[in-house]
Amino acid sequence: MIYRGKAWKFGADVDTDAIIPARYLNTSDPAELAKHCMEDADPEFPAKVQPGDIIVAGKNFGCGSSREHAPIAIKAAGVSCVIAKSFARIFYRNAFNIGLPIFESPEAAEGIREGDEVAVDAGRGVIQNLTRGEEYRATPVPEFMQQIIAAGGLINYVARRVKSGK
Amino acid sequence: MGMTITEKILAAHAGADRVEPGQLVNVKVDLALGNDITAPVAIREFEKIGVETVWDRDRVVLVPDHFVPNKDIKSAEQALQLKQFARKHNLTYYYEVGRMGIEHCLLPEQGLVGPGDLVIGADSHTCTYGGLGAFSTGVGSTDLAAAMALGETWLKVPESIKFVYRGELPRWVGGKDLILYTIGQIGVDGALYMAMEFTGPVIERLSMDGRLTMANMAVEAGAKNGIVPPDEVTRRYVEGRAKRPYQFYQSDPDAHYARVYDFDVSKLEPQVAFPHLPENARPVSEAGEVTIDQVVIGSCTNGRLEDLRQAASVLRGHKVNDNVRLIVIPGTQQVYMDALREGLVEVFIEAGAAVSTPTCGPCLGGYMGILAKGERCLATTNRNFVGRMGHPESEVYLAGPAVAAASAVLGRIAGPWEVVK
Numbered sequence: 001m002i003y004r005g006k007a008w009k010f011g012a013d014v015d016t017d018a019i020i021p022a023r024y025l026n027t028s029d030p031a032e033l034a035k036h037c038m039e040d041a042d043p044e045f046p047a048k049v050q051p052g053d054i055i056v057a058g059k060n061f062g063c064g065s066s067r068e069h070a071p072i073a074i075k076a077a078g079v080s081c082v083i084a085k086s087f088a089r090i091f092y093r094n095a096f097n098i099g100l101p102i103f104e105s106p107e108a109a110e111g112i113r114e115g116d117e118v119a120v121d122a123g124r125g126v127i128q129n130l131t132r133g134e135e136y137r138a139t140p141v142p143e144f145m146q147q148i149i150a151a152g153g154l155i156n157y158v159a160r161r162v163k164s165g166k
Numbered sequence: 167m168g169m170t171i172t173e174k175i176l177a178a179h180a181g182a183d184r185v186e187p188g189q190l191v192n193v194k195v196d197l198a199l200g201n202d203i204t205a206p207v208a209i210r211e212f213e214k215i216g217v218e219t220v221w222d223r224d225r226v227v228l229v230p231d232h233f234v235p236n237k238d239i240k241s242a243e244q245a246l247q248l249k250q251f252a253r254k255h256n257l258t259y260y261y262e263v264g265r266m267g268i269e270h271c272l273l274p275e276q277g278l279v280g281p282g283d284l285v286i287g288a289d290s291h292t293c294t295y296g297g298l299g300a301f302s303t304g305v306g307s308t309d310l311a312a313a314m315a316l317g318e319t320w321l322k323v324p325e326s327i328k329f330v331y332r333g334e335l336p337r338w339v340g341g342k343d344l345i346l347y348t349i350g351q352i353g354v355d356g357a358l359y360m361a362m363e364f365t366g367p368v369i370e371r372l373s374m375d376g377r378l379t380m381a382n383m384a385v386e387a388g389a390k391n392g393i394v395p396p397d398e399v400t401r402r403y404v405e406g407r408a409k410r411p412y413q414f415y416q417s418d419p420d421a422h423y424a425r426v427y428d429f430d431v432s433k434l435e436p437q438v439a440f441p442h443l444p445e446n447a448r449p450v451s452e453a454g455e456v457t458i459d460q461v462v463i464g465s466c467t468n469g470r471l472e473d474l475r476q477a478a479s480v481l482r483g484h485k486v487n488d489n490v491r492l493i494v495i496p497g498t499q500q501v502y503m504d505a506l507r508e509g510l511v512e513v514f515i516e517a518g519a520a521v522s523t524p525t526c527g528p529c530l531g532g533y534m535g536i537l538a539k540g541e542r543c544l545a546t547t548n549r550n551f552v553g554r555m556g557h558p559e560s561e562v563y564l565a566g567p568a569v570a571a572a573s574a575v576l577g578r579i580a581g582p583w584e585v586v587k
Contacts, residue, residue, distance in 0.1 A: 013354055013443060015551045022530040026233060026240035028207045040553040060355040060388060064549060065530070066290040068207055068306040089359050089390055090290055094306035144190050144320065158312045159215045 001122040003080040003101060005052035009114040010041055012058030016091065019062065019070040030076035033069050037077040051078035054120070056112045058084065062091025071100040081120055083127060083138075085109040096145050097154040103127060108136035168418020170326040171393055172361040175301040175415055179284040187325040187424075195225075196410070197279060198313040199287030201269055201526075202230035206247045207307035208288055212314050219255050221317035227259040227278060228252050229269040232526040237533040267498025267524045270294035270466035274378060275498055280404050280412030281396040286310065286319055291466045291548065293389065296381035297374060298404065299396030299414060304385060324390045325424040326361040326417075327352075331368035333432030338582045340476070341376030342468055342546065342566035344368070345383040346437035350447030351427070358388035360424065363417065368431055369394055374403040375472035382467045383548050386444040438544075438579055439564040442552045450569050453579040460491045460543040461574040462555075463567055464522075465529045468546035469497025471504050473567040478510040480571035480582045486518035487577030493535045495522045519574070531555045537562075544573045 018041040020033055027033070038045040038055075055074065061084035062070060071094050074082065081101040095102045101122055108127045112118060116131040125138040141149075151157035169177065169184060177185045179193040200208050205228055212220075220226045228248045233241035252260035259278060266272065270291050273279045281299035285292060288310040295302035305319070313319045329348060344364075349356070362384045369377070377394045384392025394400075396414040404412060435449035463469075463477050474496060486492045494514045496502035502524065505511050514521050528535030529547040537543055537556030542563065545555070550562035565573070568582040575585050 015549075017531070017549070017551045017554050021553055022203075022232075022532055025203050025532075026238060026244060028210070028244075040558045043558075060358065063354060063388065064290065064551060066288055066292075066304040066306050067203065068288075068308060069203075072207075086355065086358065088355070088388060090304050090306060090385075093309060097306060097308035142190060142322075154308050154312055155211050155214050158315060162216050162315065 002119055003054065003122065004119040005054045005080050006050065007054050007056045007112045007114060007116045007118050008045065008049065009112070010055060010057040013060045013063055014041060014057050015064035016062055016067050016070040017064055020067065020073040025067060025069055028069060030072050033073035034076035037073040046077060049077050049079060052080045053078065054118050055079055055082045056109060057082070058109055059086045061087050063088035066090045068094045068098060071095045071098050075100045083108050096148055099153045103138040105136050105138040111136060167422055168420040170361065170363060170417045170421040171299065171395060171415045172301055172326055172363070172391060173323060175282060175284055176321065176323055185323045187323050189323045190320060191323060192318055192320050193284055195286050195313050195317060195319055196283040197225050197227060197285045198310055199227045199229065199269060199273065199285065199289065199292060200310050201232055201289055202234060202241070202245045202248055203232045204288035204307045204310065206244045208310040208314065209247055209251050211308050211311035215311065215315045217315045220314045223256050224258045226257055226314050227273065228257060229261050229266060229272060231266060231268050231524065232530065233532050234525060235263050235523065265499060268466045268469055268526055270382060271469050271497030271501065274298060275500055277404065277407035277409045280408040280410060281400055282413035282415050286313055290385045291382050293384045293391050294378050294382040294466060296384065296391050296393035297378035299394060299400055301391055301393065303391045324359055324361045326363050327357055328363045328365060328423045328426045330366040330426065330428045331431050332366050332428065333368060333430045335368055335431060336434060338436050338568045339434050340566055341372060341379035343434060343437045344431065345380045346439050346444065346447040346564060347434060349383065349387045349444050350437070352387055354386060354443050354445045355388040357384065360389055362387065362389045362392040364392060364394050370397060373472055374399055375470040378470065379467055383444065386548060436566055436569045436581060438569060439550055441550050441561040441563065444548070444550060444564060450579065450581045456542065456563065456579040457577060458490060458544050458573055458579065459541040460493070460535060460537065461570050462493050462495065462528050462535055462543060462545040462547060463570050464495025464497065465526065465547040466497065467548045468567055469495060469501065471501050473546065474501065474505045474510050477567040477571040478513040480568055480585055481517045481575065482513050484517055484575045484585060486574050489577045490574050492517070492519035492574040493522060493528065494519050495527065496524055498524055528555055544570055544579060546570050
């Protein structure tokens with residue numbers, strides 16, 4: 001799977017309140033949440049993000065609340081994947097569980113600039129900066145989590161387990 | 167090589183003799199928790215799994231607390247989903263307005279969590295129960311849905327960091343100050359994916375309320391869990407309260423820690439975390455002249471009886487500053503009743519405070535105390551991110567109840583000794 005799009009850069013410690021403020025959490029409708037995605041970090045983001053675009057951020061992306069509305073909002077806004085220096089742990093789990101591809105890569109988080117054209121080869125864990133002709137590695141995903149992705153998310157994985165009686 | 171308390175609890179729930187940091191384990195959960203923001207998503211996902219009902223109706227707990235009493239129609243509909251699900255699946259522990267509390271104040275108080283438990287909750291502050299010597303951690307709604315169906319979840323065994331607190335805690339310094347100081351030392355990702363184990367003579371003398379406050383904010387350092395070794399303080403708290411058998415685990419003397427911090431806190435001052443990260447902690451005497459518009463005393467971090475007692479001890483006989491709104495939110499109905507009987511509520515109202523029914527409300531910018539553009543709030547809550555309590559250009563400062571009460575009286579960030587002479 002290749003994800004390709006324009007990079008939007010954010011700093012360190014982007015919290016889930018910035019990704020989707022609690023004032024919008026009286027709904028879990030993805031389309032509604034997408035309208036306010038990243039609003040408190042960049043009010044213009046929901047209007048300017050294009051399908052396929054990629055969020056590139058510093059350390060500890062998604063820290064704070066456990067709200068799954070955060071990766072849901074990013075996914076529904078059309079963002080194809082998120083690259084960060086590191087991810088907060090609940091966000092990391094949530095992203096896999098709902099099928100938002102995320103890649104941990106300190107070198108990509110450093111090297112990519114806002115507006116760069118980026119292509120991510122998920123299978124090989126390689127991130128290409130097409131604008132600058134650079135290539136970065138992503139931290140490999142644990143095998144168990146690859147199974148979750150292959151199954152199409154945690155719920156499908158669990159549903160199969162339940163069906164097979166294991 | 168020995169094991170840490172966190173590793174022992176995970177091993178016991180994985181059915182293994184031992185586990186190693188980094189290992190992925192499938193564990194049985196003792197309790198799974200959701201609230202009015204996270205449970206609606208979990209219920210939607212649960213219904214896709216294909217099971218008839220939850221794995222154990224005594225162990226799936228739903229607490230509407232974030233936007234209740236319902237703040238608007240959409241919130242009402244979310245809360246209604248919890249109620250309908252609880253009725254349909256005959257859940258034993260669903261807490262309606264008037265009987266509820268802020269989930270992480272309520273569950274320990276009601277004896278639903280105990281030492282040695284493994285608890286997951288779709289709320290990041292689920293790590294609070296580490297104060298009881300339990301392993302507990304926050305997850306998302308989909309993880310909660312899977313646990314509601316299976317009674318299991320998968321976890322990566324975390325490395326542990328040991329914090330040793332020595333010396334004698336000065337007056338006015340408590341659990342909140344210890345944890346803000348600690349986060350200030352290691353940063354908001356200083357314990358990313360790790361367990362924070364709080365130990366030492368100061369912790370041994372710390373009340374259960376103070377321990378719950380410390381474990382509550384482990385997530386603000388990025389940790390998977392915070393944990394306090396259970397002892398006599400723990401035993402006294404859980405005896406006659408715990409609804410299930412519990413077990414005390416202790417770290418082995420030769421357990422491995424990724425890092426060990428040793429803090430002498432004899433000269434520690436009450437701490438204030440400046441905007442916009444909890445790691446921006448500094449002693450209150452170094453706060454400078456910061457005027458404030460609002461003070462909130464409450465939340466899953468500091469909404470317990472000891473917190474209200476401390477706030478009242480500062481406020482007694484004083485008035486809230488003309489420029490300040492003081493909002494006091496007892497963590498549970500029981501805390502509210504106890505505060506009422508002790509005369510604390512009277513102290514708050516005489517001082518000019520608003521006293522609310524239990525709710526997370528303003529802590530996450532939900533309702534019941536939202537900030538306008540440019541306003542500043544000092545709160546006993548847990549996060550001071552941009553826009554956390556309202557307008558993106560408002561500010562939140564974090565502190566314990568004594569500093570909060572003193573600041574409400576003086577209209578600026580202040581030490582309690584400036585009010586209580």
